[in-house]
Amino acid sequence: MKVAIFGLGYVGTVTAAGLASQGHDVIGVDVERSKVAAINAGRSPVVEPGVDKMVAQAVCAGRLRASTDVRDAIEGAEVSLVCVGTPSMPRGDTNLSYLARALEDLREAMAVVEPPASGFHSVVIRSTVPPGTGRSVVEPAFRAELLPDGWSVGTAMCPEFLREGIGVEDFFAPPFVVVGTDDPRTRESCANLFDFLDQEVHHVDVPTAEALKYACNAFHAVKVTFANEVGRIFAQYGVDSRDVMQLFCEDHKLNISPAYLRPGFAFGGSCLPKDLRALQSMARERGVDVPLLSSTLVSNDIIVRALVDRVLETGYRRVAILGLSFKMDTDDLRESPNLELAERFIGKGLEVRIYDPIVNPAKLVGANLEHLQSKLSHVSRLLVDEPELALEAAEVVIVATSDPACLAALPGAHAQLVLDINGRLGEQVEHIHGYEGVSW
Template identity: 40%
Template sequence: MVGGGYVGLVSSACFAELGHNVNIIEIDCNKVEAINSGEPPIYEKGLDGLLSRHAGENLMATDSYDVIPESDLSFICVGTPPGPDGNADLSMVASASRSIGRYLRDGEGYHVVVVKSTVPPGTTEELVIPTVLEEARGRSDDIGFAMNPEFLREGMAVYDFMHPDRIVIGSREGGAGDLAESAYSGIDSPVLRVGIRAAEMIKYASNAMLATKISFSNEVGNICKDLDIDVYEVMRGVGLDHRISPHFLNSGAGFGGSCLPKDVSALIRLAESLGEYPVLLKSVIEVNERQPHRLVKLLEEKIGDLFGKEVAVLGLAFKGDTDDVRDSRAIKVILDLKEKGASVKAYDPLAIPNARKVVPDIKYCRSAAEALEGCDAGLIMTEWAEFASLDEEFDMMKSRVILEGRRILSCEDAEGICW
């Protein structure tokens, strides 16, 4: 497994649970040390138990590619962050491909290189395959290639790996696809065998559809708020249609995290490079970017000019059960509040260390009650279970001005961004 980040580490631990011998190649020595000691460098439910069982046994981390020649499969699990123009940055994929190819020169027997990173369609065939084969010199006949996208939800990634909706294997040669599929032996799931480009596109299309459902729900929610309609009642009715389903129809502050924003943006750039104009995808991003600002505007309607006001923000992670603040709607709201002259007190059960790296100059608190005390308003930005029972804590504010970016509270005087 090349890359010990979120996808690489979770996948490695789960492959080890399935009985495979797994080596993680990771350039960050601190991560290597943590993994080998059984301590996950990220928070993910169930990951600590897997590492404690398998680290030092059939799961090891290293900063060297020396393990490649003796392996049957190598999975590329490196990041593909958005570049300044929104395109996926494939530099780490290229680097991993060069290193794998170089070390495969000395290997023997059939080896399959599997791309698990989210990459634009055409990347495996136009970048990974030629790079690996150029570096491997002379081993082109016994190296196969496959594309195996991941569909892991943060906070539920271990469960999703072991109980997937589907396993997608893209390949040009049946043997390469067969070996990639064999890694999942023991998991009861439909397996979809497709071409390499189709597998790459399935990942992008899946995330774009989820993002579209969220932005659609938020757009409808904004209209419902103007009409004094409970959008959650509306979406319950909509979601009962089996053609639509209730999933990802929760109106609120929008989507964030490491996948949906960057993948939709990358798909937009790809479409534009082909001469297409992806109107719908552009609108998905536009609606999503407006939502945090709508929440701040609603706050101004409630308490007036924000300059000099103190606001509590509860929840910093982009979603519950994770410490990930990448593209978090809470961070965007905090930056908006600061720009308008408000001071911010914040609390999150897990994400404060990561949030400090992005916004170091606000007050971080040890509890929701501490954050709310003396504030002019409170904003709920992440659906943490512990926030659901908050009520009397809001009496510690100057007045009970409570706005939700996620529908989690049970107190009746809370108002939502679009309900």
């Protein structure tokens, strides 16, 4: 394919040299003459292991050159990859002016350049941009009425995941290939472009592709900070955190795994809150500041409060809670966020009915029943034996379980709002009136 690449920084240069090495015909564009000159002289404008050699080979083979002239770059090109910078503004928001300028340059150039033989050109954003940018900035820049005759443009977001320092290696083995577009022809162009990677292409909508990159980078930053914070605490207790974390990373069941990474409701139970508090206490005792760990319980409580506020804002007064224990298949109510929800609703004077398949007076025996009736009598009075009884008058339903009896009862409910707090209802949601997710 003939590919134009906008922005010859770390991403643009590696991409240009990488695609040229795979036989594509690549022209890089940059507003900085020195970067363009470097490429044309067979040198990389950025320092990145292996890229100098790739640039030299590609330029020598006649498959890579650069220009400051957009018209030159897009003549006959089927795809433009936009890799311009999206730096922080003083208040942290993203500076999209380089992107907007590059898109404008592209469109203006189309007015004076012959379209490719197919008449179709794909504009693919590789810069990191906030969700919504594609819809509000990129797509509108190429609306049909703004384009010169003969040109038709499709747009996509394909986030780039390379790391500086091993950019070339990452370019040829990315963690995943993600194409966000609503346009079938652009989807096909992207699939062709990345075909050499021999990796499955994840086709998603544009905002998902945009958001993904932020989720990845935030997670990486949180991982570094997490390791450093626990390390700084343990160092005060004579523990070498490198040993701890090495073992920690061997747990692919719970630690390095999808476990605990589903957006949903607050965590709870007998261990997580307790042990986090203990760790915070250890840190305090030795004077170690751990803002990430300290903010975790605060953030967890905000999720509960936000859900209570969301229900109160509806003005509805009758609430059903399906699932009371902190997770399915247990009767453990210790620090259950669902119990906390129930207590806050009761405190606000709402009418609450609760069904839990296990925490159920008809099924509980011995100490558990005694505990429920003595310590949680205000809640135990609200427990009903069948999900239908909880749902019959409810205007709002909080679904905190995927218990089959609850799932079977939900489509028959007359509630105005059904809040799924852990996203386990699957295809069932199609049949539930008033369905909404909590963290999605």
